[in-house]
Amino acid sequence: MRLISILMSGIILCSCSRSWTKVDEQQFTGGCLKGAFNDMDSLKARSYCDCMLQQVKKRYPDPSDLKYIKADTAMYSIGKRCRE
Numbered sequence: 556m557r558l559i560s561i562l563m564s565g566i567i568l569c570s571c572s573r574s575w576t577k578v579d580e581q582q583f584t585g586g587c588l589k590g591a592f593n594d595m596d597s598l599k600a601r602s603y604c605d606c607m608l609q610q611v612k613k614r615y616p617d618p619s620d621l622k623y624i625k626a627d628t629a630m631y632s633i634g635k636r637c638r639e
Contacts, residue, residue: 572616572617572619573617573618573619574616574617574618575612575616575618576618579618580608580612583607583608583611583618583621584604584605584608587603587604587607587608588600588601588604591603591604603637603638606636606637607633607634607637610633610636610637611624611630611633614629614633
């Protein structure tokens with residue numbers, strides 16, 4: 556009985572997450588581009604932000620988890636990889 560309760564809790568918790576929508580992607584990319592245009596030309600900025608979006612989506616499958624992004628030291632390494 557306890558195992559069933561644990562499994563059901565896991566299923567319920569997993570179903571609460573959501574995946575990225577086009578609006579989420581556009582908001583992320585728009586914010587990224589605003590900062591990237593300060594450091595690089597528009598073609599490189601677009602490429603960089605596309606790379607960042609793909610990497611962030613892998614790390615944060617639920618876009619509501621983006622609130623943790625500022626505290627995540629891995630974002631620095633993702634950004635560095637996308638600049639190369």
